[in-house]
Amino acid sequence: xxxxxxxxxxxxxxxxxxxxxxxxxxxxxxxxxxxxxxxxxxxxxxxxxxxxxxxxxxxxxxxxxxxxxxxxxxxxxxxxxxxxxxxxxxxxxxxxxxxxxxxxxxxxxxxxxxxxxxxxxxxxxxxxxxxxxxxxxxxxxxxxxxxxxxxxxxxxxxxxxxxxxxxxxxxxxxxxx
Numbered sequence: 001x002x003x004x005x006x007x008x009x010x011x012x013x014x015x016x017x018x019x020x021x022x023x024x025x026x027x028x029x030x031x032x033x034x035x036x037x038x039x040x041x042x043x044x045x046x047x048x049x050x051x052x053x054x055x056x057x058x059x060x061x062x063x064x065x066x067x068x069x070x071x072x073x074x075x076x077x078x079x080x081x082x083x084x085x086x087x088x089x090x091x092x093x094x095x096x097x098x099x100x101x102x103x104x105x106x107x108x109x110x111x112x113x114x115x116x117x118x119x120x121x122x123x124x125x126x127x128x129x130x131x132x133x134x135x136x137x138x139x140x141x142x143x144x145x146x147x148x149x150x151x152x153x154x155x156x157x158x159x160x161x162x163x164x165x166x167x168x169x170x171x172x173x174x175x176x177x
Contacts (some may be wrong), residue, residue, distance in 0.1 A: 004135065048171070049173070051070065052166055052168050053080045053167050054080055057080075059079060060078035060166075066150065074145065075088065075089075076093075076143055080167045084169055086123065086126060087144065088120070088144070089146055091117075092117040093119060093144040093148065094117065094141055095114035095116065095143075096116075097113070099141055102138065103155075104173070107141075111127040123156065123159040134156070134159045134160070136156050137158055140153065140155055141153070143173070150177070151175070151176050152176060153176050156169070156170070157170045157171055
């Protein structure tokens with residue numbers, strides 16, 4: 001039916017009926033239920049990061065997970081081909097643990113429960129869209145830093161895809177050990 005996505009939800013709403021760009025409590029993605037944005041100050045958790053990539057086939061920005069520093073190298077980076085994706089420089093560093101977490105704290109942290117560790121996680125693909133239109137909002141990941149010394153849980157807040165203007169990936173994360 002026109003006006004509905006493949007799950008039957010009206011276009012512009014997620015499967016819970018919440019407008020895209022809002023979580024299930026109605027708070028905008030990237031804000032908690034009280035309307036405050038998480039701090040990205042050093043030493044405060046969780047951190048919120050937006051990584052950008054300008055052109056297909058080029059490496060985009062990366063984040064050093066320990067302190068949230070964004071640069072051209074780090075533990076996790078944004079890349080773009082036919083999709084926007086997050087990539088670690090080390091194989092076996094990323095595990096998808098679920099697709100629709102409302103809160104970062106809801107993401108399980110049991111490493112043994114992850115059956116498939118990879119170097120990347122695909123975000124939205126193939127259609128031009130803004131960050132709040134991503135169908136991967138709420139995706140939960142476990143991510144090792146490049147040395148496999150620290151583990152982080154990560155929740156995707158949105159991603160954008162545009163072959164001429166570049167793409168972005170926005171997520172919140174915190175250390176779990």
